[in-house]
Amino acid sequence: MATTDLNRRTALQLLAAGGSAALLAGCAGTSNSPPSSNASVDSATGSAGGISITDQRGKTITVVRPVTRVVTIPMPAASLLVAVDRTADHLAAMHNASWVAMRDGIMGTMFPESLALPHEIATQDFTANVESVRALDPDVVIQWSDAQLIEPLEEAGLTVIGLTNTGKQEDVDAWVAMFGAMLGKPERAVEIKARSDAELAAVKEMASSRNLPGPSLLYFNRFTGGLKAAAANSYNDFYIKLVGATNPATGDDPLQGSGMVGLDVEQVLRWDPEIILLGNFDGALPQDLYADPVWQSVSAVKSRRVYKVPLGGYRWDPPGQESPLMWHWLSDIAFPQQQSRLPDKVTEYFDFLYSYKPTADELDKILWTAANGQSDHYQQFNAA
Template sequence: MTAADLNRRTALQVFIAGGSAAVLAGCGASGNAPPSSPAGSTNSISLTDQRGRTLTFARPVARVVTIPMPSASLLVAVDRSADHLAAMHNASWVAMRDGIMGAMFPAALDLPHDIATQDFTANVESIRALNPDVVVQWSDAQLIEPLEKAGLQVLGLKNSGTQEDVDAWVAMFAAMLGKPERATELKTRSDRELAEVKALASGRASQGPSILYFNRFTGGLKVAGANSYNDFYIKLVGGSNPPTGKDPLTGPGMVGVDIEQVLRWDPEVILLGNFDAAMPQDIYSDPVWQTVSAVRSKRVYKVPLGGYRWDPPGQESPLMWHWLGDIAFPQQRSLVRDKAAEYFRFLYNHELTKAELDKILRTAENGQSANYRQFNA
């Protein structure tokens, strides 16, 4: 049994006080016993966040401010509406505007999105004025303390970028919305897709390509190193990640590199993330990159953007796993379009159109890249 499998057995316990529902989601957080309900309470909700702090709500939350970037779209997916989202980080808003979340839930684009700086420091007075039931924030003490000192209730999320974290976030959001059964649905579906991707990878006879993910390309190169979600799914589908291979980088997460290092790695596939505007054509047309294997074989791809960016962990991560598997091991016809259509019904109660699927999968931007016709309608 792998360490990841053991981690997935570590339960984040979410307890609905006064009721019998409990949601168990894989999590790297502490496995504290569920707190008892307050005296005299019959409908209160208690849960433990990823700091180990217990939060109690008298009723399901109605107004949620989200600061960590995945949390706005994740809340919408758990709720299947944007009705309880009160404000979000600007980067979350940009993803909604540029993806199709804004088309599915147009009212979300009218919500405040200037409530935190780029480094997630909260604008406390702006948030207080919104009168939220809870503020979702990364669990760093320096980010949470100003909010708690202002009398706000804060749900702390761990920023370690694992699938167990996604499961934990879903469980906490479902609990505080009063929909614990939704967490079970999402985790059951995610686990099924994960098992399918693992089975596909183990059944392949050939070694996968080396795949380099750029979190940033313009204005300085940043790639996914150890303990990143991108490293997880590159290896999940059977590929190798150069920054954690024979010539590894020091330091976890997203690490800055120079072009000489990339040339030494000579990746066979390059993924361009959704945190800047770089596109495959930018690399194909730049003389500096012409000797790289991925460029010579036209295997540079812009990562899809759906209800949220597919490159970090989130509710659409199973679609990223399947998409990347077909990038690494091209098919005559990928099933990702069909899976995405089904997943969007499940997550958002939305029927994707052909044009929306093309936009999500970036069929135009990736049209020059090898084997991308497999994703066409």
């Protein structure tokens, strides 16, 4: 047996032992097994068995060899694929929102070929243009697990891997495991999960060691054109609580609903959050709140604690491969006395994910140091 095959087999055994990212079985589940946030992978790369992956619908997909052409529709999937692969060579097309993040962030600089890829393959609500996708002749299409999104693709004869997002880190771990398996790089998935687990443990330890009450922290997924905040079962609620802060949208006066929920200014005024985060899905910046009379009575505005979430290889607000950096950034925002020298951590982590070390100017762009420059304690993140 070749050394590469031994390494892959060892990696898959480690994935199985980890439990939360992937469960290894002698056979990869049946197509009617129940959906789960975990993914089962059974790799027989280099043998007649091929690579079998049980996706988050509980359906088993088998490919005869590592895939070389992948179309991604869920927005985190394109950049996650590149991080697992350390190249954009096997990305065939992506959702437009993924492409915009690559264009506006640093991914397009690290992997300029990604900006030339097709990206008008699905509507904003992730409904695929089936004929456009078929014309790309992909080995695999990555899609959200909703039946109405997947069935048209499968009826067209395409191989589809379904993802879910339950607002938990286990989903990211499952995506990494599936992508590593289908690319023939399960050992890379092990590395990424091990690194993420170590960072998660470090952030938890920091949070548990503080004898400080956490601030109330509200995340806006949308601000311009109508407010939407992170409510129950959102990844944002997970990391707000992870760092030791509280989310008023899931507190004593919670938003009704799950995920990103619409609300009005009056609700925010009642909560009076101490910190406000502005996501990367619209163009809102801290200055927009600082200059608007409507927001002047909110504690976060009065104390200049409104921040634009960083935009790296992908947006840091949703789950993804750079989520460990989001956890550390948010810890420093919530508890600014920590002064963790995040730019150094970003540089090292980008080298690990992408084999790329950002310049000081690129770090300032990732961390929005200019846009956040008027906000409290943000000088700690300056790289240039």
